Amino acid sequence: MPVELLKIMRKERLKMKAFRILGRNIRDAFKSVFRNFSLSLASISCITITLIVVSIAIILTSNVNNFADLVKKDVTIVTFLDQGITEEKIKEVEQNIKKIDGVESYEFQDKMDISKDMMESSDTFKSIMENWTEDDTPIQDTFLVKVVDIEKIGDIAKEIEKIENVESVKYGEGMVEQLVAAFNVVKNISIAIVIALILVTAFLISNTIKITIFSRKREIEIMRLVGASNINIKIPFIFEGLFLGLFGSIIPIIITTYGYIGLYNHFDGRLFSSFIKLVKPEPFIYMISAVLVAIGILVGMFGSLRAVKKHLKI
Amino acid sequence: MDLIRLKNVKKQYKNGVVAIHDMDLNIQKGDFVFIIGSTGCGKSTLIKMLYREEKPTSGKILIAGLDVAKLRNRKVYKLRRRIGVVFQDFKLLNRMNAYENVAFAQEIFGIPKSEIHPRVLKVLDLVGLKNKAKSYPNELSGGEQQRVAIARAIVNEPKILICDEPTGNLDANTSMEIMKVLDEINKLGTTIIMVTHDRDIVERMGKRVLLLDAGRIVKDYEKGTFKNESI
Numbered sequence: 001m002p003v004e005l006l007k008i009m010r011k012e013r014l015k016m017k018a019f020r021i022l023g024r025n026i027r028d029a030f031k032s033v034f035r036n037f038s039l040s041l042a043s044i045s046c047i048t049i050t051l052i053v054v055s056i057a058i059i060l061t062s063n064v065n066n067f068a069d070l071v072k073k074d075v076t077i078v079t080f081l082d083q084g085i086t087e088e089k090i091k092e093v094e095q096n097i098k099k100i101d102g103v104e105s106y107e108f109q110d111k112m113d114i115s116k117d118m119m120e121s122s123d124t125f126k127s128i129m130e131n132w133t134e135d136d137t138p139i140q141d142t143f144l145v146k147v148v149d150i151e152k153i154g155d156i157a158k159e160i161e162k163i164e165n166v167e168s169v170k171y172g173e174g175m176v177e178q179l180v181a182a183f184n185v186v187k188n189i190s191i192a193i194v195i196a197l198i199l200v201t202a203f204l205i206s207n208t209i210k211i212t213i214f215s216r217k218r219e220i221e222i223m224r225l226v227g228a229s230n231i232n233i234k235i236p237f238i239f240e241g242l243f244l245g246l247f248g249s250i251i252p253i254i255i256t257t258y259g260y261i262g263l264y265n266h267f268d269g270r271l272f273s274s275f276i277k278l279v280k281p282e283p284f285i286y287m288i289s290a291v292l293v294a295i296g297i298l299v300g301m302f303g304s305l306r307a308v309k310k311h312l313k314i
Numbered sequence: 315m316d317l318i319r320l321k322n323v324k325k326q327y328k329n330g331v332v333a334i335h336d337m338d339l340n341i342q343k344g345d346f347v348f349i350i351g352s353t354g355c356g357k358s359t360l361i362k363m364l365y366r367e368e369k370p371t372s373g374k375i376l377i378a379g380l381d382v383a384k385l386r387n388r389k390v391y392k393l394r395r396r397i398g399v400v401f402q403d404f405k406l407l408n409r410m411n412a413y414e415n416v417a418f419a420q421e422i423f424g425i426p427k428s429e430i431h432p433r434v435l436k437v438l439d440l441v442g443l444k445n446k447a448k449s450y451p452n453e454l455s456g457g458e459q460q461r462v463a464i465a466r467a468i469v470n471e472p473k474i475l476i477c478d479e480p481t482g483n484l485d486a487n488t489s490m491e492i493m494k495v496l497d498e499i500n501k502l503g504t505t506i507i508m509v510t511h512d513r514d515i516v517e518r519m520g521k522r523v524l525l526l527d528a529g530r531i532v533k534d535y536e537k538g539t540f541k542n543e544s545i
Binding site (some may be wrong): 016017018020021026035218219221222223224225226227228229230232 | 365388390391392394395399405406407409418419421422423425426432467470489
């Protein structure tokens with residue numbers, strides 16, 4: 001038989017062997033979760049509780065971010081132009097705004113259009129403004145400018161103000177900056193909480209699994225004795241951690257999914273006022289579920305690995 | 315050919331106790347060697363070094379060409395796959411039946427089930443437990459549990475079988491049964507090293523005997539020359 005073929009056959013055999021070992025390990029790990037049920041339950045509840053808190057933190061952060069994004073999108077620099085400005089001058093101003101870095105979009109509003117809108121919106125306005133003509137209306141032509149990065153809104157507003165024929169700019173000075181700062185604080189705190197929670201869980205799970213493994217010290221000893229390599233011993237425990245994480249994430253996912261949909265429907269998609277919109281449940285809940293499963297599995301595997309390492313002479 | 319070779323082996327524990335002094339020892343392939351001596355004479359340390367549970371402080375231990383003293387902890391499994399170990403307390407997994415306990419030693423190497431099955435039945439037959447394959451350790455007598463342990467130790471066809479007081483927990487009759495099993499395994503070509511307190515057994519078996527005292531081999535009896543009364 002040619003050497004090449006032999007090599008391929010050998011490779012295939014090794015692959016089969018690896019699959020068999022893996023299959024056995026997965027099966028054993030699954031069984032072991034149920035065999036040591038009381039201890040597994042301790043690990044699973046530990047994961048469950050943390051994941052619920054993590055889930056709440058994620059929901060809060062996402063909604064704060066969502067709200068922040070909505071607010072940021074709404075923030076506009078209203079640029080008032082000089083009274084009686086000519087068409088050509090307006091074009092010039094437009095060119096200058098276009099040139100500024102960080103301007104996302106802009107929109108021109110003719111003063112007559114603005115007054116028309118205002119008159120339509122209320123009768124009081126109508127009665128006052130009805131007799132204003134294009135030449136004597138106090139309303140000014142404006143550009144509505146949106147910026148890419150809301151944190152630079154102050155600088156951009158100043159630059160726009162310098163343009164010739166721009167009379168003044170308005171963007172809710174002070175308020176916007178404060179809001180942005182507040183959002184950042186909330187965001188950073190929630191991220192810190194989530195990370196801290198994950199670390200604490202990993203530690204707790206590691207300790208819980210350590211107890212589980214201590215009761216199986218004998219098993220590890222025997223495995224070593226009959227010639228199991230370290231990786232051979234570790235893999236079933238890693239899978240066991242994976243299953244613990246997987247089982248631990250079931251209840252949090254159910255609570256998150258139904259809880260959030262219920263919350264969303266109850267508040268009709270907004271909180272307190274139509275200004276604060278909640279994140280739509282789909283695909284948001286799928287995303288959270290995926291994150292929860294991933295965290296559960298990783299934390300379970302890591303905790304398990306950390307615990308088993310103690311009993312291996314490496 | 316020497317299967318096991320010890321050269322100037324010394325073992326000093328961390329607390330300063332020297333368990334083995336400059337020991338030289340050759341054991342040939344197919345030998346059956348008893349190691350006897352009073353408690354604390356170093357016999358447990360000696361065999362623990364053979365299956366690399368302990369590391370010698372200095373000296374060389376060669377087993378089937380493998381330098382055990384230089385073996386790193388993470389590579390110990392390579393040695394363990396070449397030797398089988400049997401203990402006084404059997405060390406069986408109680409949640410597995412006899413068959414599974416033996417098959418376990420093969421499964422971890424990824425051997426296919428179709429190959430494991432006949433091998434496990436063969437070794438269970440060899441130790442005389444074919445009809446108890448489905449019994450769990452707590453349903454078996456001490457002698458039977460030890461036979462399961464022996465079956466597990468030999469299922470990977472090791473060159474060497476190390477037995478640490480395998481009859482220590484068993485009565486005289488059961489002990490002799492175990493010895494018969496070990497003798498049979500030895501006849502199939504496996505080198506056996508056995509630590510024991512039971513000098514009657516040693517005399518009746520008529521094999522090579524090493525007498526240890528205070529960490530040294532004080533006497534090396536040739537086959538059949540050991541008499542219980544001689545010491």
